[in-house]
Amino acid sequence: MGLxxxxxxxxxxxxxxxxxxxxxxxxxxxxxxxxxxxxxLAFGTSCCAIEMMHTVNAKYDWSRFGFEVMRATPRxxxxxxxxxxxxxxxxxxxxxxxxxxxxxxxxxxxxxxxISGGPFFYNTYSVVKGIDHIIPVDVFVPGCPPRPEALLHxxxxxxxxxxxxxxFRKQVDKK
Amino acid sequence: MLLGEEDHFNEEGEFVINIGPQHPSTxxxxxxxxxxxxxTIKKVEPHLGYIHRSIEKMSxxxxxRQFGYITSRMDYLSAHMxxxxxxxxxxxxxxxxxxxxxxxxxxxxxxxxxxxxxxxWFASAGLDLGGVTPFFYAFxxxxxxxxxxxxxxxxxxxxxxxxxxxxxxxxxxxxQKRIKEVLKQFKDNYHEYNEILIGNVIFQNxxxxxxVLTREDAIALGCTGPVARASGLSCDIRKHxxxxxxxxxxxxxxxxxxxxxxxxxxxxxxxxxxxxxIIEQLIDNIPEGDIVAKTKNVxxxxxxxxxxxxxxxxxxxGVYIVSDGGSTPYRCKYRSPNFSxxxxxxxxxxxxxxxxxxxxxxxxxxxxxDIDR
Amino acid sequence: xxxxxxxxxxxxxxxxxxxxxxxxxTFDETGEFLTAFIPSEALLPVMKELRSKKELYFDYLFCxxxxxxxxxxxxxxxxxxxxxxxxxxxxxxxxxxxNPKIESVYDIWKTAELNEDEIFDLFGVNFLNHPNLRRIxxxxxxxxxxxxxxxxxxxxxxx
Numbered sequence: 166m167g168l169x170x171x172x173x174x175x176x177x178x179x180x181x182x183x184x185x186x187x188x189x190x191x192x193x194x195x196x197x198x199x200x201x202x203x204x205x206l207a208f209g210t211s212c213c214a215i216e217m218m219h220t221v222n223a224k225y226d227w228s229r230f231g232f233e234v235m236r237a238t239p240r241x242x243x244x245x246x247x248x249x250x251x252x253x254x255x256x257x258x259x260x261x262x263x264x265x266x267x268x269x270x271x272x273x274x275x276x277x278x279x280i281s282g283g284p285f286f287y288n289t290y291s292v293v294k295g296i297d298h299i300i301p302v303d304v305f306v307p308g309c310p311p312r313p314e315a316l317l318h319x320x321x322x323x324x325x326x327x328x329x330x331x332x333f334r335k336q337v338d339k340k
Numbered sequence: 341m342l343l344g345e346e347d348h349f350n351e352e353g354e355f356v357i358n359i360g361p362q363h364p365s366t367x368x369x370x371x372x373x374x375x376x377x378x379x380t381i382k383k384v385e386p387h388l389g390y391i392h393r394s395i396e397k398m399s400x401x402x403x404x405r406q407f408g409y410i411t412s413r414m415d416y417l418s419a420h421m422x423x424x425x426x427x428x429x430x431x432x433x434x435x436x437x438x439x440x441x442x443x444x445x446x447x448x449x450x451x452x453x454x455x456x457x458x459x460x461w462f463a464s465a466g467l468d469l470g471g472v473t474p475f476f477y478a479f480x481x482x483x484x485x486x487x488x489x490x491x492x493x494x495x496x497x498x499x500x501x502x503x504x505x506x507x508x509x510x511x512x513x514x515x516q517k518r519i520k521e522v523l524k525q526f527k528d529n530y531h532e533y534n535e536i537l538i539g540n541v542i543f544q545n546x547x548x549x550x551x552v553l554t555r556e557d558a559i560a561l562g563c564t565g566p567v568a569r570a571s572g573l574s575c576d577i578r579k580h581x582x583x584x585x586x587x588x589x590x591x592x593x594x595x596x597x598x599x600x601x602x603x604x605x606x607x608x609x610x611x612x613x614x615x616x617x618i619i620e621q622l623i624d625n626i627p628e629g630d631i632v633a634k635t636k637n638v639x640x641x642x643x644x645x646x647x648x649x650x651x652x653x654x655x656x657x658g659v660y661i662v663s664d665g666g667s668t669p670y671r672c673k674y675r676s677p678n679f680s681x682x683x684x685x686x687x688x689x690x691x692x693x694x695x696x697x698x699x700x701x702x703x704x705x706x707x708x709x710d711i712d713r
Numbered sequence: 714x715x716x717x718x719x720x721x722x723x724x725x726x727x728x729x730x731x732x733x734x735x736x737x738x739t740f741d742e743t744g745e746f747l748t749a750f751i752p753s754e755a756l757l758p759v760m761k762e763l764r765s766k767k768e769l770y771f772d773y774l775f776c777x778x779x780x781x782x783x784x785x786x787x788x789x790x791x792x793x794x795x796x797x798x799x800x801x802x803x804x805x806x807x808x809x810x811x812n813p814k815i816e817s818v819y820d821i822w823k824t825a826e827l828n829e830d831e832i833f834d835l836f837g838v839n840f841l842n843h844p845n846l847r848r849i850x851x852x853x854x855x856x857x858x859x860x861x862x863x864x865x866x867x868x869x870x871x872x
Contacts, residue, residue: 212709215497219496222479223479239362253852254390254850254851258361284410285394285398286870287870288394288871291392291393309498388827388849389849401871560824561823562774647745658775660791662780671780671781675778679828679831683827712850
């Protein structure tokens with residue numbers, strides 16, 4: 166399945182003389198819409214943030230995948246890309262930012278520091294060894310820092326995950 | 341509340357707010373506690389440590405070959421200069437002579453990363469004041485420089501290219517050709533930078549007479565780099581304490597006397613051209629020969645104390661090593677340029693409006709991991 | 714700009730001028746810079762003289778740090794004169810490692826404020842008459858001083 170098919174609207178079109186109708190699942194439509202309009206939070210602590218800025222820019226251009234609306238406040242964001250080391254003092258702040266984001270929310274852990282502490286694993290007294298100690302992570306991107314292509318790949322992987330998620334149905338079942 | 345537990349208004353009726361640690365215009369996780377009277381700033385207090393990664397403690401357990409590597413994560417935009425400082429301090433202690441080829445390549449790469457660092461300043465200064473387009477312009481050139489870095493050093497950002505005694509690997513065959521292409525591209529586009537941001541009346545009005553730092557204050561606060569040079573203080577380490585053959589190179593130290601945000605912008609814009617000028621002198625004259633001097637496999641520094649300073653894109657970086665004769669540093673201290681430049685912010689933003697604080701922060705151009713280390 | 718190097722003092726001249734301020738000083742010339750050792754009690758008056766004396770005029774404190782030598786702490790002040798361009802390192806020994814304290818030099822060089830905060834945070838040295846002594850890097854309730862050699866952290870993974 167190529168990229169073009171992934172972006173196509175999910176469902177079967179049935180043509181009729183005065184237009185047409187379409188059969189699809191509500192979950193599929195909602196997930197299609199959600200996955201192609203992710204709003205990331207403008208959050209960066211260190212080196213990886215620079216590579217994230219490169220991904221925003223013209224050469225890599227993540228708006229091709231619907232990520233272009235960078236939000237300054239967590240209340241309007243549904244994706245947090247943790248780019249850079251998280252230390253003990255920053256951990257409560259990150260948790261608070263995550264808590265402020267509306268559901269459904271997603272996390273990409275960018276770079277070795279966020280996976281395990283990376284270069285700051287040994288002999289350090291202040292680094293959190295992996296942000297999954299603080300918040301749940303959807304996609305891990307290795308690298309120090311990862312290339313922009315790797316970040317784009319992680320975003321496409323996240324879109325796959327959202328498309329296969331039955332989020333809406335789960336909400337109905339709860340009620 | 342997690343940040344700032346006190347009531348927002350204190351007894352004097354001042355309004356206390358926190359800018360950061362998560363704030364789109366602080367370029368990282370700097371937290372400034374600001375006391376306001378209406379919109380006027382009464383006092384600013386920096387709170388640090390949101391990216392304190394204990395680099396100095398880690399350095400005490402790394403060998404002299406390893407300890408430089410962690411510094412490219414400190415000021416990641418001047419990664420080459422940070423590595424160079426660590427390599428130079430070991431060379432100074434061992435009295436190793438660096439081959440001429442390695443010295444020239446070091447200078448070319450350092451100036452290239454200074455250029456790319458100032459480009460990032462240009463991008464984010466525009467972004468902080470609401471101009472998105474300069475961001476795309478500057479990253480066009482940064483992307484070209486990054487791909488040269490990747491081809492030469494194997495990494496786009498945290499290069500780790502300088503080792504004690506020289507450089508880690510030789511150049512790629514079309515290094516010179518690609519550098520010339522980038523320089524040509526930059527020089528052809530330089531007028532665009534002036535047209536889109538620097539020549540913009542709104543930008544100039546936001547910058548002129550804002551955040552004036554006098555020469556005396558710059559000395560007292562320990563400011564270095566473009567921040568101090570905009571206040572008329574001659575402090576370029578490349579001129580005063582030349583290293584790696586900077587004494588043989590023709591370039592001007594850009595010194596302005598305005599001291600305001602606008603002068604800091606002009607210094608950086610002029611320094612970009614100086615970096616290009618330095619690279620142009622060297623690019624056709626890279627000598628042949630060795631790229632690294634012979635050192636022992638396990639480096640042991642003689643007992644004593646060693647201090648080495650280099651000029652990074654943001655000012656004077658000092659590496660202070662205390663050796664007890666072993667294979668790891670006994671104490672390793674980084675005198676980081678951003679830490680001293682940060683102290684200028686509380687001093688010069690007093691009495692300005694809160695919007696000007698963003699403009700001041702943009703021109704001081706801080707890298708927070710270098711402050712916290 | 715041109716007259717900077719004219720008034721630069723040699724190490725011998727620096728030693729003589731320093732001895733006039735504080736006769737009990739000892740020197741070490743093995744390193745790159747001239748190093749002067751003074752007791753920590755005498756720090757503030759000596760530093761004031763170094764800053765204000767016209768022929769010395771050390772107006773630029775470019776590095777301020779501390780070294781833990783297990784039985785004592787050593788404060789290290791790197792001083793430079795922007796007018797004369799000579800450099801000196803002043804070291805002050807703090808013998809009390811349980812409750813170390815020394816005078817703050819904030820009144821002389823403003824750059825000392827955050828640098829002394831950093832040393833308080835990582836070494837636990839108390840600076841007397843400091844305007845706002847606080848932990849700047851670590852949380853307020855952090856136990857211990859990480860850059861001290863006797864610091865233990867059970868969560869730290871040794872290489």
